[in-house]
Amino acid sequence: MNKLTILITTVGGLTSPDLIYALKNNGEREVELHGIDAFEWAVCRTMVNCFDVSPNSAEDERGFVDFIKNYIEKYHIDIIIPCGNEDNLVLAKYKDQIKIPILVGDYHHLISAYDKGAVYHSLQKHLPQHAPKFQIIKTLDDFYQALDFLDFPKNKIVIKPRFGRGGRGVYIIGNQFNFDHFFHKKPENEVDIATIENILKQQKTFEELIVMEYLTPPFVSAYSLCHNGENLLTLEHIREWGSASQTYRGVVSYNEELEHLCSKVIEIFNLTYANNMELAYTQDGRLVLFDLNPRLGASSSIDTDLGFNFPYLAIKLLLGEEVKINKSGLPSKSRFLRYFSFLWL
Structure with a gap:
């Protein structure tokens, strides 16, 4: 070639x-x-x-x-x-x-996919069982209404930018803190309600934020190869250790049920080439999509060693070359570790 x-x-x-x-x-x-x-x-x-x-x-x-x-x-x-x-x-x-x-992909499709509000509304319409409970807010009164809607303080909640990325600006709001957890463990982006209230009170209106239900592990990253709204392959990564933006230990497997869900989302947003979806579970056990990234996912490249090179396969689709997916060779629970190294400049 x-x-x-x-x-x-x-x-x-x-x-x-x-x-x-x-x-x-x-x-x-x-x-x-x-x-x-x-x-x-x-x-x-x-x-x-x-x-x-x-x-x-x-x-x-x-x-x-x-x-x-x-x-x-x-x-x-x-x-x-x-x-x-x-x-x-x-x-x-x-x-x-x-x-x-x-x-x-096409610009207008990307805009819709990067807009968490639009994604959640579309999920409510087409895949309600996989849509989070949420409200979009831009005033303090909106915020208080969202607290009532999500039954806070009985339940923890999450607040984040409508157009945020990479876990930036995402905070868990709770009111159950103790000395040991606060001073002896690494921060987990969890704050009390008073902290958020004080920040929001500084402005009469602000950029649109999303207040949504708190989701629980396991956190699932789905990496898909697709073309013009058709899903060709999805691999599941379960985050065992890491953060919203990085997985340091995880398990890769082929999950046909997850692939079916991703296929529906890819069709709704007419996604193409490669994408990443982030999912987790509600208190009542529903698997919910909370983040959609219509681009090459951060961890998709490591699947190269399992025989599925997402970046290169996406390039072949881009060039109009034939892509063959042999699902008989898909992995079953392969664990990976990621770590920091260094370079001399």
């Missing part, structure tokens, strides 16, 4: 080495990898064939797009893999102005 020259954006993520590993170990063709990031000391600057500092897509859309257009001309790039929500949205918005294939 012909060699591919690939541009990866935002190569400063902690999981970027996994993506680069997957692309280099695709088993079919030679790849030349280029990486860009708005941060000079991006972790993967030494892991790619060429690295450059780019404008920040969240702060300067036009500058970022112009930089990309110049870069692909200079280095004869074949395809672009956007990493990070902002890069994903900007490149989807301007992809008609870029001459080469980009691993990103």
Whole structure:
């Protein structure tokens, strides 16, 4: 097969080495990898064939797009893999102005998928058994109504931005704290009601927030390969140890029931190439979707060693090449560990 020259954006993520590993170990063709990031000391600057500092897509859309257009001309790039929500949205918005294939879906589909309010409303309509109980708030009065709706303080609740990402700004609200838990364990983003009230009282109105029911383990990450609303494969990752943005120990398996659920969500939002869904359980045992990421998931690349290279298979879909999925070889409970390493610059 012909060699591919690939541009990866935002190569400063902690999981970027996994993506680069997957692309280099695709088993079919030679790849030349280029990486860009708005941060000079991006972790993967030494892991790619060429690295450059780019404008920040969240702060300067036009500058970022112009930089990309110049870069692909200079280095004869074949395809672009956007990493990070902002890069994903900007490149989807301007992809008609870029001459080469980009691993990103249509802009209006992405906007709907990144909007947690829209996702939850769609789930209530199409898959109510997998929709969380929630309310969207933008005033203090809205907040108090949400507390009543979710039966607080009897139940813990969660508050987070409607358009947040990567676990940023997500807080559990509870009122059961003790000395040992507070001072002898690592913080878990749990705060008391008075803290949140004091913050919200500082402004008469604020950006839309979501107040939703508290979900319990096990936390499930679903990684899917799809094309134009059709799901081709989903693998389940159970988080045994980690946080909302990183899994340090987990178990990978094929779960046909989960794949069926993900297929319905992919069809509703007409998702394509690769995506990640985050799910957990309600107090009454329902499996609920609480986060939808219409892009390559942070941990999907590690499945390369199990024979399912999500990044490379997504590239094949992007290029119109045949993708064969042999589900007879899917894993049953393979456990992984992730850890920090270091690089000398």
